[in-house]
Amino acid sequence: MSKLDSKIPEGQLDQKWTTYKSKVALVNPANKRSLEIVVVGSGLAGASAAATLAEMGYKVKVFCFQDSPRRAHSIAAQGGINAAKNYQNDGDSIYRLFYDTIKGGDYRAREANVHRLSEVSGNIIDQCVAQGVPLAREYGGMLSNRSFGGTQVQRTFYAAGQTGQQLLLGAYSALERQIGLGTVQMFSRHEMLDVVTIDGKARGIIARDLVTGKLERHFGHAVLLCTGGYGNVFFLSTNAMGSNVTAAWKAHKKGAFFGNPCYTQIHPTCIPVSGDHQSKLTLMSESLRNDGRIWVPKKKEDAEALRTGKKKPNEIIEEDRDYYLERRYPAFGNLVPRDVASRAAKERCDAGFGVNQTGHAVFLDFTFNMKEKYGRTEATKLGIEKPTDDQLKELGQAVVKEKYGNLFDMYAQITGVDPYEQPMMIYPAVHYTMGGLWVDYNLMTTVPGMYALGEANFSDHGANRLGASALMQGLADGYFVIPYTIGAYLSAEVTRMSAEKGKTDSIDKVKTNHPEFEKSEKEVKERIDRLLNIKGTKSVDHFHKQLGHVMWDKCGMARNADGLKKAIEEIRKIRAEFWKDLRVLGSGDELNTELEKAGRVADFLELGELMCIDALHRNESCGGHFREEYQTDEGEAMRDDDNFAYAAAWEYKGEGQFELNKEELKFEAIKIAARSYK
C-alpha cells in the first residue's frame, strides 16, 4: 500500500471544498488560546497564515532570518497576481483558471488542490484591497488587469512592477497588527535549524538567534513551514541571496517526503549573465511580454555582427528578424508559458543565433507596441491626424514609462543600456521551484502536525507554474486554506490534551524540556561546530559556485541520463570536498554570515543530488523538466502519461539514499491531453 494518503475529499470536484469547509472539525475559542503554532517564514504564505491564525485566537510564533518580516523574498515579485474575477468580462471563470493551471503545469498537479486555489483566488483580491493594498485601477476607479503567459484572458492584478512588495506589505501589516495586539510573537534574525518530532508528530523547532548565536527551543502543537523555494541550489538565480532549502531539508530528514524535486522553473525574461563576479540574476517581469516582441536575427552573420558590436539591433531590418515565438506558436505567440519560451530561446542560441557578447541572449523589443499600439492611440486621443514617427515614439514612450518605468530603470541601472532606445537583451534564468515538501489536501506533510505552505510545498503548479500564480498560491494557502484545514488536526489535539490533562508527563506540560528537544539541539550544535572546525582553505561561495555549475549544466533547462549520472557523481565529490576543505572564520556565538551560508550550502549539496536522482528517474519530458531523449521531431516536450502520471514523493533513508513513493494523479474533470500552444 502506498504510504501516501492525499486526503482528497469525496464528491464532485467543484463541491469538494465547500463540503469540506462545512464538515471540518472546529476548535472552540477557549481551546484555541491554549494551542500554540510555530510559523517559520514571513513571506506571503507565512505572514498571511500567521496573521489569520492569530486573528482566530491561536497563539502564534513567527520566525524569519531577515531583520524584519517585511523583507521576505516575496517582496521582490514584480508582475502580478492571478484571480478568476472576470472583471474584464472576457470569459474568465473559476473553471478556466483551474484548467489553465492544470494544463500550464503539464498535467502533473492534483486537480482538487488546484480547483480550490482557483475558487479562493477572488477572495484574495478582496482581502488585499480591504487591507489598503493599492492595486492598479482604471480611470473609472475599477481594478485593472493585464495578461500573463499561458492564458488567453486578462486576470492578472498588479501594482506597477511592485506587486509582491505591495501584497507582502499588506500581509505584513496584518501580521504587525497581531504583534501589536500580543497574539503573535515575532522572532526576526532567527534561523530554524531543525524540526523536533516527538512520537512521530511535529512538536516545535530549534532556531538559532543569528545575532547572539544562541540556540533556542520553541514548542508548537503544529509547525508551519513557509520557507520559500530552493532555486539558489543553482547558485545563480533570481531568488534573494538568503533563499534556501534548509528548513524544508531538515523537515525532509525528519520524515517529510520531498515532492518532485526536479521540477524547476527557468524564467525566460532575465538579464543575461555578464561575468564571473555575478552573484545573482535579475528578472525582468513577465508582464513585459505583453508589450515586447521577442526576436533574434534570421541570419547568422547578423548575429555575429551584433555580438561583436559591428551592428546595432536597430540596423537589422524587419525581414531579417526571426520572431521565433510568434512563428512557432501562432496562437499564444509571445505569451506562451515560461518553460516553452525558455527552451525556445535556448534552441535559437544553441543554433548560433544568440546575441550579446556571450551569444546567450535574445532581444525583447518594445518598439512596435510603443509606436503602433500606444503611440497611435494617444495620437488619436489628442486628435493628431498624421503623427510623425518621432511623435508616435514620444507619445508611446510615455505610456510604456507609466506601465513599466521601474523595470526599464532597473534594466538601465544594471546593464548601463537605455531600453527606450535599444531593445532589451534577455536570457532564461532559474526562478522558481515547483517541487517542495509533499503535502496532502490539508497542506500537511507526511509528518503529522507539520505543514508546508507557499513555494515550500510541491502542490498546485505541477511541472510548470504559470506567471502570477505563486503569489496567488502563497496567499491562498495562508489566508484561506490553512485556517480551515489545521482545524482537522488541532481538534484532535484538543481531545488528546483533555485526556492527558492531569498527567505531569504530557507534552503540553513538558514542552521543550522533552528529551527530543535536547537531542535535536545537541545535533544542531554539533553540526555548527563541525562546520567551524573543518578549518580548510576554501570559502563557502567556492563550493556553492561549483555546485551551481553542475546543476545548471546537467540539471537545468535540458537534461539527459548521461549528464544526470555524471552530475550525481560530481555533486558527491563536491560534498566530500566541502566537508574536508571548507573555511568558516569566526565563532558560533556571534553574528556570523559565513556560518549561516555554510549551513545552507551544506543542505543544497544534499538536495542537488536528490534533484538529479528525480530528474533521472522521470523518463519523460514535462513542463520545466525537459529530458532530451524525450522530445518530438519538432523539439516539443514528450510526456509519458502511461508511466509517469504521478507525483514523485521521496523518502529520506540516510545520506544519499532516497526511496520513491508515488501519488497517482487522477484527472476526472479535465481530459488529459497533449499540451499545445500552437
Add this chain to the structure above:
Amino acid sequence: MSAGNMNLTLKVWRQKNTHSEGKLVTYPISGISPDMSFLEMIDVLNEELINKGQEPVAFDHDCREGICGMCSMYINGRAHGPKRAITTCQLHMRSFKDGDTIVIEPWKAKSFPIIKDLVVDRTAFDRIIAKGGYISVNTGSVKDANNIPIPKDKVDEALEAAACIGCGACVATCVNSSAMLFVSAKISQLALLPQGQPERNSRVLSMVEQMDHEGFGNCTNTGACEVECPKEISLENIARMNREFVMASLTKKKKKNTGGGAG
C-alpha cells in the same frame, strides 16, 4: 570581461558587536570590473579576506534588486552611495573611478544600534508599524474588491507612498535622525484610500507616539531625507502627516470636551 581593472582603496567600518568600539579599517582592492555591483565588489573583498584568514565584513543584503531594503550602507558620506534614487545593491562600480578611495560605514542613528560591522538593528520601524500602520480588517470579513471605486490618481498617489522599502536611509541621513519620511509614507498611503478612513485619526496619533518613544528626532525640514530616499518618497508626505496629526489631535480634544468616546 569579468576581470576588471579598477584599483580602489576601501575604508570599511569594523565593529565586533553592539558594545565594542568600532573603527575604519583600510583595505586596498584591485581587479574590480565596472560591471560589478557595489555588493559584488564587497563579495570580492570578503573572498580575499577569507583567503587571508581574516573575518569577512558583515553586511545586510538579500534581494539585490532594490526592493527588500536590507542593504544599508553609508558610502562616502551618503546613504546608499553617490547616485540618487537607488539602493546600495543597485549601485554599480561604473559610478566610481580607478584610484578612488571609498569610505563605507553603517547607518548611524541612536535608534538603529550597530549589531556588527555594517549591520544595524532597524526593528524600531516594525514597532512603529505595529502601533497602527495597518487597516484593522480580519481575514474573510470583506466585500468585493470593486465595491468601492477608487479614483486612479488617488491609488497612484497611495502607491507612490507605499513604495517605501523601510531601508532607513532617511533616518541615517538626517541630522536629527528623524523617521518622519518613513512614518509619513505609511500614514499617507492609508489616509489616501477610502479603506483607511475609519482609523485615520487614531493611526497617526499612535504611530507618532511610538516614533517619539523610539527616540527618533524631530523634523527641521532640511529635506535631506527626500534627496537620499531610494524610492523618492516625497516631502509632501511629511506635510500631510503634520496636517493629519493636527486634525487628529483637535478631534481628540473636542471629543474629550464633549465627553465623547475614547478618541
